[in-house]
Amino acid sequence: MAKNKTCYRCSNCAHESIKWVGCCPSCGEWNSFIQEQQHTALKLPSFSKTKCSNFLSAVGNDQTYAMSLLQDIVIEDQDRMCSSLKEWDRVLGGGILPGSFIILTGDPGIGKSTLLLQVADLIAQNNYAVVYFSSEESLQQVKGRALRLGIGDTRVRFSDQACLEHIVALCEKEKPNLVILDSIQNCYLSEQAQLFPGTVAQLREAAFFLMRFAKINKIAVLVTGHITKEGQMAGPKVLEHMVDAVFYLQCEDRWQTRILRSVKNRFGAINEVGFFEMQEEGMVEIANINQQLLSEVSVSSGSVLVSAVEGSRPLLLELQALCVDSRFGMPQRVVTGLDPKRVVLVAAILEKYLHIRFSSQDIFFKVSGGFKIKESSSDLGIALALLSSYFQMPLPQKSVAIGEISLTGQIKPANQIGICIKEVEKFGLENVFIAKTQQVKTSCKLIGLGSVYDLLTLFPEK
Template identity: 55%
Template sequence: MAKVSNYFQCQNCEYQTPKWQGCCPECRKWNTLEEVSQSPAQPKNSAPGKTAAMTSLDNISTDEAPRFITGISEWDRVTGNGIVPGSFSIVTGDPGIGKSTLLLQVSAQLSAKYKVFYFSTEESLAQVKMRFQRLNHPSQTLLFSTQATLEIIVETCKQEKPDLVIIDSIQNIYSSENFSLPGTITQLRETAFYLMKLAKDNNIAIIVTGHITKEGQMAGPKILEHIVDAVFYLQKEDKWQTRILRSEKNRFGSVNEIGFFQMTSTGMIAIENINQHLINDTKHTPGSVLISCLEGTRPLFLELQALTIQTQFSVAQRVATGIDHKQIVLIAAILEKYLHIKFSGCDIFFKLSGGIKIKDNSADLGIALTLLSSYFQKPVPAQTIALGEVSLTGLIKPIQNIDIHAKEAAKFGFDNLLIAYDQKLETKINKHVRRFKSVYDLLELFPE
């Protein structure tokens, strides 16, 4: 008989060690090492004599089934114009953020045309009914259950053949063949795998909700994010009191697409013109500049605010909210190098509105103008959008997709564009376009 060797393997990164440790040395996650028994002399062969059926790509049909369109504009935008049949997706976010409410609305909208099952593993049916009654949707065709056993859910779906299955949440689903507690790494990995197979083999769209950790990341092993087809994060934005649905992974649509909702007593209401909220809240003051940031396929107006003041300390402070402070330090250094403005002797406090993180350099020109506007205490021209990149040599460089930003700016009455000198602009819908070659030209906006 072969000797069985035991070792411990991390369920998050698959790191192996002969001894148990509380924290994985590789991924630094706690309580993820589980004991594994292995017989190296006798590899398993569960299907002797069986081979895989192979096929040519020419014999595979690529005709896509119609997506499930909910009519909730922001949800359909983020999911890639609807839910794909046979897909496996997860919606995660803080407790009480509105995941269950949003998925109840999605279920109610689709149940009018499709067969929808809703498994609630966290709330009783009476609690679900009370929540559903606030939404003012008909519920005759939407079917509910509190079943949390994986095998029963899978068998029910195989027999009944629903079009869409909602499971709230995956942390409470457990396999009767696994003796670990629901929500553990072993249960999550096994549950996710069988739900994925259920979706693919039976062409059933499955959406589950998931918890997040205190660091704001999706709870569970990293393999969970690899298994699912789409990962959506529901976040809260304090400035406008809205909910932001963000696409972090989507095999059937644009990544980094975002949608905006407003939580009300009757459910989540989609906000299609989110830019209007910012326009109504923006004041034409020194130290404030508007930029346009492309999130997915949508241009968003964001307000940059800066406060520069002579420092009272030996080392000047650099405080930034909503934006990487290194980007602020870099732009300030460029301005000091070429314009001889002593930002190194100033405390700089910087803020980005909207709860959106800038991921490219298209906001460089806006950052530079915001710092100069605060330093000179003079506002930039009214109804202005700044779009450009600032190089380390002080030159203003063009950005991509400028026409998308220009059209959105003209739509909301922003006629003034501040762009790079050699920026190509195909659409001429903006009345005033001012071009800059380098940071030296920016001083023309702040005459003494």
């Protein structure tokens, strides 16, 4: 008879402790330990003996366990499974590769299931066998969503099975090219049925089970995952290590825009982004996001355009600054979309060399559209926005600022300025503020700036 033993396991790194602790000694995460029941008589899944796991049965011959030289390994030509959603295919590196294990995560209700249902239908239209397992919704709910998306007549096969052994048995029967599982937190192994689905132990074993299934059979497995209240993927960190690719579906604070972001991708670029808009007919890709962003830009004091590169895509974003005399003992610094420390740093540099007392000003900063900028090439834009708001003078229309600012007040060249300038030319922007030492071929008017002292020449009346 199985003997139960209580233990505590970190939900972030799977570190185990005999008692609850506030801070994990392994990963440093706070309040991450959850109580679990260990069954000492319970064995881990034996893939060689699982009834419906023929794909994992070990073949006892010398060929199975033989070593290979690198030059003897043959790389097979594999076509990626593409959809007609160019934004999706580009973020994935050109499509889904056979044998890959991919996880898509995001906030509840953000559209993960909607996007995957559309992708499944589009890939099935390209003569690929696709099976869709919905462990969170009934088949009637899935059909209702499909009808709303206009894909009621699809070649995708559906099941609401949640047991992984039964899922594998159905896959052996259907012989699919792509398996979609929504979601991994609701699936379980029958040999660990005593554990609640979604626990650290279940997720770890389920991920290993699916990873071996994908690699041995060269079948792509795409699963959805939950996230924590901090916005990170739920489950042990080892889950991210097992999968080939991790994608986040995020929502910005502008209309119904969704951003598909690549965090890990063994078969493509990381930090690549794709833009979608949630509409009645489902996810609609936004091929030209900059056109929408620039349509909202207005010429006013404190406003300046900057160029930020997300993955391989340059974005033209508007920075908005507001400087007012402080009414409190401690001046406020309210920043949205930028690192607050970067704004404070740029303000300190301007105060040091230009003798403008930003220390007595409340500073409010915002990136329009709800986007987030992490690049240091936004330094020049931050400085110009602060000065424009402080002097209450707008910058010339159709102007973009691209450059870094050093602690000595020097304007430094920005990285990847070539693709930024091409995007600027594409939308007819005329003036580009850059470092004086940066050489760029362009039809735009380049305004070279050597140091923060040169910024005052842009505000001659002050």
